[in-house]
Amino acid sequence: MLKQEVLQELATIVGRDNIATERQDLLCYSYDATQMEFLPDAVVHPANTEEVAAIMRLANSAGFPVFPRGAGSGFSGGALPKTGGIVLVTTRMNRILRIDTENLIAEVEPGVVTEQFQQEVEKLGLFYPPDPASLKFSTLGGNVAENAGGPRAVKYGCTKDFVMGLEVVLPTGAIIRTGGETYKGVVGYDMTKLLCGSEGTLGIITKIVFKLLPYPDAKKTMLTIFDSIDGAAKAVSSIIGGKIIPTTLEFMDYATLQCVDRRFNLGIPSEGRAVLLIEVDGDRDLIEKQASQIHDIIRPLGLVQFRAAKDKAESEQLWQVRRLVSPSLRDVNPDKFNEDIVVPRSRVPDVIRRIEAIRQRHDIPIVNFGHAGDGNIHVNIMVDKKIAGMEEKAHQAIREVFQAALELGGTMSGEHGVGLSKAPFIELELTPDQIAAMKAIKQALDPNNILNPGKMFPW
Amino acid sequence: MLKQEVLQELATIVGRDNIATERQDLLCYSYDATQMEFLPDAVVHPANTEEVAAIMRLANSAGFPVFPRGAGSGFSGGALPKTGGIVLVTTRMNRILRIDTENLIAEVEPGVVTEQFQQEVEKLGLFYPPDPASLKFSTLGGNVAENAGGPRAVKYGCTKDFVMGLEVVLPTGAIIRTGGETYKGVVGYDMTKLLCGSEGTLGIITKIVFKLLPYPDAKKTMLTIFDSIDGAAKAVSSIIGGKIIPTTLEFMDYATLQCVDRRFNLGIPSEGRAVLLIEVDGDRDLIEKQASQIHDIIRPLGLVQFRAAKDKAESEQLWQVRRLVSPSLRDVNPDKFNEDIVVPRSRVPDVIRRIEAIRQRHDIPIVNFGHAGDGNIHVNIMVDKKIAGMEEKAHQAIREVFQAALELGGTMSGEHGVGLSKAPFIELELTPDQIAAMKAIKQALDPNNILNPGKMFPW
Numbered sequence: 001m002l003k004q005e006v007l008q009e010l011a012t013i014v015g016r017d018n019i020a021t022e023r024q025d026l027l028c029y030s031y032d033a034t035q036m037e038f039l040p041d042a043v044v045h046p047a048n049t050e051e052v053a054a055i056m057r058l059a060n061s062a063g064f065p066v067f068p069r070g071a072g073s074g075f076s077g078g079a080l081p082k083t084g085g086i087v088l089v090t091t092r093m094n095r096i097l098r099i100d101t102e103n104l105i106a107e108v109e110p111g112v113v114t115e116q117f118q119q120e121v122e123k124l125g126l127f128y129p130p131d132p133a134s135l136k137f138s139t140l141g142g143n144v145a146e147n148a149g150g151p152r153a154v155k156y157g158c159t160k161d162f163v164m165g166l167e168v169v170l171p172t173g174a175i176i177r178t179g180g181e182t183y184k185g186v187v188g189y190d191m192t193k194l195l196c197g198s199e200g201t202l203g204i205i206t207k208i209v210f211k212l213l214p215y216p217d218a219k220k221t222m223l224t225i226f227d228s229i230d231g232a233a234k235a236v237s238s239i240i241g242g243k244i245i246p247t248t249l250e251f252m253d254y255a256t257l258q259c260v261d262r263r264f265n266l267g268i269p270s271e272g273r274a275v276l277l278i279e280v281d282g283d284r285d286l287i288e289k290q291a292s293q294i295h296d297i298i299r300p301l302g303l304v305q306f307r308a309a310k311d312k313a314e315s316e317q318l319w320q321v322r323r324l325v326s327p328s329l330r331d332v333n334p335d336k337f338n339e340d341i342v343v344p345r346s347r348v349p350d351v352i353r354r355i356e357a358i359r360q361r362h363d364i365p366i367v368n369f370g371h372a373g374d375g376n377i378h379v380n381i382m383v384d385k386k387i388a389g390m391e392e393k394a395h396q397a398i399r400e401v402f403q404a405a406l407e408l409g410g411t412m413s414g415e416h417g418v419g420l421s422k423a424p425f426i427e428l429e430l431t432p433d434q435i436a437a438m439k440a441i442k443q444a445l446d447p448n449n450i451l452n453p454g455k456m457f458p459w
Numbered sequence: 460m461l462k463q464e465v466l467q468e469l470a471t472i473v474g475r476d477n478i479a480t481e482r483q484d485l486l487c488y489s490y491d492a493t494q495m496e497f498l499p500d501a502v503v504h505p506a507n508t509e510e511v512a513a514i515m516r517l518a519n520s521a522g523f524p525v526f527p528r529g530a531g532s533g534f535s536g537g538a539l540p541k542t543g544g545i546v547l548v549t550t551r552m553n554r555i556l557r558i559d560t561e562n563l564i565a566e567v568e569p570g571v572v573t574e575q576f577q578q579e580v581e582k583l584g585l586f587y588p589p590d591p592a593s594l595k596f597s598t599l600g601g602n603v604a605e606n607a608g609g610p611r612a613v614k615y616g617c618t619k620d621f622v623m624g625l626e627v628v629l630p631t632g633a634i635i636r637t638g639g640e641t642y643k644g645v646v647g648y649d650m651t652k653l654l655c656g657s658e659g660t661l662g663i664i665t666k667i668v669f670k671l672l673p674y675p676d677a678k679k680t681m682l683t684i685f686d687s688i689d690g691a692a693k694a695v696s697s698i699i700g701g702k703i704i705p706t707t708l709e710f711m712d713y714a715t716l717q718c719v720d721r722r723f724n725l726g727i728p729s730e731g732r733a734v735l736l737i738e739v740d741g742d743r744d745l746i747e748k749q750a751s752q753i754h755d756i757i758r759p760l761g762l763v764q765f766r767a768a769k770d771k772a773e774s775e776q777l778w779q780v781r782r783l784v785s786p787s788l789r790d791v792n793p794d795k796f797n798e799d800i801v802v803p804r805s806r807v808p809d810v811i812r813r814i815e816a817i818r819q820r821h822d823i824p825i826v827n828f829g830h831a832g833d834g835n836i837h838v839n840i841m842v843d844k845k846i847a848g849m850e851e852k853a854h855q856a857i858r859e860v861f862q863a864a865l866e867l868g869g870t871m872s873g874e875h876g877v878g879l880s881k882a883p884f885i886e887l888e889l890t891p892d893q894i895a896a897m898k899a900i901k902q903a904l905d906p907n908n909i910l911n912p913g914k915m916f917p918w
Contacts (some may be wrong), residue, residue, distance in 0.1 A: 007649055018463075033473065046486070065865070077913040082528065088892045089523070091476065091582065100805075101700070102696050102700075102804070103696075103803045103805050104699065104803050104805070121582050124876065129595060138462030138836050146645065147645050147649075149643050153642065154642070154645060158643060160649070161620075170892070170896060174892040174896070175892070176890065176892045176893045176896060177890075177893070178893075180868070180869070180870055181803050181867075181868050181869075182801040182802065182834055182835075182869050182870055182873065183612065183613070183801070183804075183833035183834065183835075184608050184612060184617060184801050184830075184833050184834075184835045184870075184874060185801060185870040185872070185873060186606050186656050186870075186872050186873060186874060186875070186876050186877075186887065187871055187872050187876075187877055187885065187888050188654065188872050188877070188885070188888075188889055188893065188894075188897050188915065189653060189656070189657055189661075189897045189900060190606075190652050190653055190656055191647050191896065193652035193653065194648060194649055194653050196649065197645050197648070197649055198648055198649075202648075208786070213704075213762040214699065214700065214701075214702040214704075215702075216702070216824075217702060239561075240563065240673065241560070241561075241673065242673075243675070243676060244673075245672075245673075270577075284747070285744070285745070285748070286742055286744070286745045289742070289744070341642040342642070342643050342644060343559070343641065344559075344562045344564070344641060344895075345562050346559075346561040346562050355496050355730065356797070371643075373642075374642035374643050375641055375642065375643075376641075376642075376643045391819075407640070409641075410639070410640075410641055410642055411639055411644040411645075411646050412644050412646055413644070413646050414643030414644060414645060415643060415645060416645070417646075418645075418647070419648055420616065422646070426646065426647070429646050429647075430646065430647055431635065431636075433629070433633040433634070433635045434635045434636070434637075434650075435647075436633070437629060437633070437635060437904060438647050438648045438650070440903035440904060441648060441900055441903055441904070443902055443903065444902065444903035445896060445900070446900060446901035
């Protein structure tokens with residue numbers, strides 16, 4: 001519990017209207033997209049960098065933990081106030097400060113919603129590619145803190161690849177700029193990339209300088225169905241080996257396909273075992289040529305259906321198959337654990353086979369879909385929490401899925417992060433020396449362990 | 460001076476043939492591409508990671524500094540043994556361990572020469588884009604430690620953008636892996652990017668996992684000459700605004716042009732004030748289309764010559780203009796200070812004008828060329844050290860050039876790094892809080908200040 005004087009000081013910093021301590025308000029900031037809940041002692045909504053810095057200085061002197069939060073759409077509990085203390089919400093800092101069309105740079109505050117930013121830059125003919133599934137509500141600050149990915153990462157990279165510089169309030173309250181506004185820069189350590197994906201444990205992001213691209217001329221969507229997982233996986237490496245790097249290479253396995261087809265009756269051929277939704281973008285002539293090259297490349301790989309969209313409306317129709325996945329899954333079981341392992345591209349069939357064995361061993365429904373282009377598979381373990389023992393079974397299955405990914409040279413998480421939900425598993429992936437080096441950095445920047453404590457590492 | 464027992468232990472670790480203490484041997488490792496010289500107490504050539512780790516453990520217990528070194532081609536003194544101690548040379552660790560054509564990944568030891576690696580991957584139809592000017596002799600470990608750039612960075616990025624993972628011996632002697640072999644991965648802090656560009660101060664790189672690309676289908680080179688710097692600069696932003704991102708956009712100013720033409724008589728039109736050497740790569744049809752689009756875009760910008768290469772031989776001829784720059788410069792003055800400032804692309808004309816004013820103020824020859832696509836200008840201050848006072852004048856001019864770059868939103872260095880040569884200037888660019896945060900990280904990972912001490916920050 002925070003002392004009355006501390007609450008008083010917080011109110012002085014952010015203004016009385018921007019601090020909440022009533023239970024009904026606290027509840028709103030006690031959960032995220034995971035199924036965990038922790039109640040904070042107070043929620044503050046600072047308006048600017050100076051207020052954030054003042055909060056951090058107070059937190060160090062009074063000794064309470066601070067949990068930064070954007071929209072709370074995270075899948076790993078990164079924004080949850082595990083140890084009480086305050087939740088610091090960045091959504092009032094939501095201005096797009098400038099879009100520089102000459103240097104293809106934008107500067108924003110952390111509370112800007114991802115999709116809104118995309119729309120604003122697109123109005124100027126520019127392109128911000130990162131497209132996490134949460135983009136309609138997630139904030140850019142959260143995207144940077146978690147290094148959000150998305151389907152387009154195979155061609156364009158993740159959020160981190162578009163961050164040129166940051167303004168950050170360090171755990172001690174010091175305000176620093178990292179990186180810059182130039183495409184090259186090698187003066188000092190790369191604090192920018194260190195902060196990206198640090199899950200709000202090393203600093204609070206208060207401004208972001210993004211790199212932008214010219215908006216692509218055109219795009220072309222193809223829905224392709226294969227008679228085996230191996231065919232679909234081989235298609236991925238053959239397309240890239242054919243010097244074509246698609247914007248997206250979205251994958252759905254047989255279980256996913258069945259779910260979607262059962263509910264929405266999309267007319268998927270009965271011999272279909274795996275779907276690849278492929279999109280290319282760029283020069284109008286080139287993408288037509290690439291679509292026909294892709295068809296030639298994948299034809300011998302057990303292709304049972306190939307549909308290429310002729311226009312935007314047809315493209316939307318093909319994307320429906322992918323978008324209907326989430327609503328269909330609930331038919332299987334009401335609850336799910338959504339993990340996001342990654343394996344080297346060529347190991348996708350192996351990992352899918354191992355997950356199939358895990359599914360059979362535990363007799364628990366698992367459906368897999370995701371970003372085949374970069375080997376990032378969303379493994380959805382479908383549970384009904386009302387059935388006794390099913391949740392425990394799911395946790396055991398998750399551990400085995402992580403082990404499978406790691407044994408195949410992969411990682412436990414490509415997009416969601418560690419936060420609270422994967423912290424118990426981190427020693428599967430990182431060695432004691434790796435963890436010690438990361439902890440040393442955390443301790444160096446946050447000597448009082450004020451910022452987002454208890455996340456990522458086993459402390 | 461190292462004690463006899465310490466030298467004995469070092470010899471036991473690396474073998475008697477792989478340690479040198481004779482003055483003539485030490486001299487070979489006392490300099491790099493700067494004009495500084497520091498004699499080490501000993502030079503060791505470890506063969507593998509375990510030997511590197513054993514050296515670091517010994518260095519911590521016996522208390523001597525270690526300076527890692529690849530080919531010693533650095534431009535900022537990063538490999539120089541400023542405080543004595545040992546130079547640790549990585550050139551015996553020079554194997555390409557594997558090239559995975561399916562996942563487009565390669566794993567190498569740090570001592571592999573950059574160009575040799577490029578040639579090996581090209582044999583397999585793959586592409587490693589980073590192309591520092593030193594690529595014929597620089598090593599990949601050095602490239603990663605300095606985050607080497609090059610002309611192709613405007614399209615493809617710098618060395619860091621191709622590093623997926625590392626094996627590193629930390630200053631304490633612990634061996635860790637960072638990153639991985641997947642395109643996505645968000646478990647733990649991004650130690651990989653932190654190590655890239657850390658100039659050998661945070662760890663010794665013993666293995667590198669690189670991301671590769673398919674080798675581009677074709678390329679097209681264009682030599683374009685403008686009647687003003689502003690025209691050339693406007694050309695850069697107009698081409699990129701026209702949705703074409705060239706592989707290279709190399710720039711030469713009037714002084715450079717005069718040097719080259721005076722010596723090699725290339726028939727450059729008398730009204731020519733700036734050159735852009737433009738190259739596009741990719742699909743064969745697309746690049747022809749892009750070349751003609753580029754011609755249309757830049758025609759109204761004071762274009763006085765446009766030559767497009769029809770084949771590889773003609774392309775080589777156009778590149779000659781760029782390659783002859785270095786040999787021509789010596790005609791001006793025998794010695795030069797080669798700085799590599801960066802400004803946002805749109806500020807290139809401004810910075811060139813400011814440098815012109817600095818040149819006039821100090822009456823010292825300065826020629827500028829470099830990578831206009833990312834605003835990275837190589838500023839060459841030409842001096843004759845035999846002329847009394849000229850070197851001091853040059854140092855003052857360098858400080859003013861750095862100030863100009865910083866005032867225009869840029870950085871002191873895009874490729875060369877800080878090392879020793881820019882350490883005296885680092886407080887022009889970084890604030891005390893930025894430096895404190897970076898030093899805290901260095902101290903956390905290197906508590907005894909063993910690894911490459913005295914570099915980068917004012918200690």
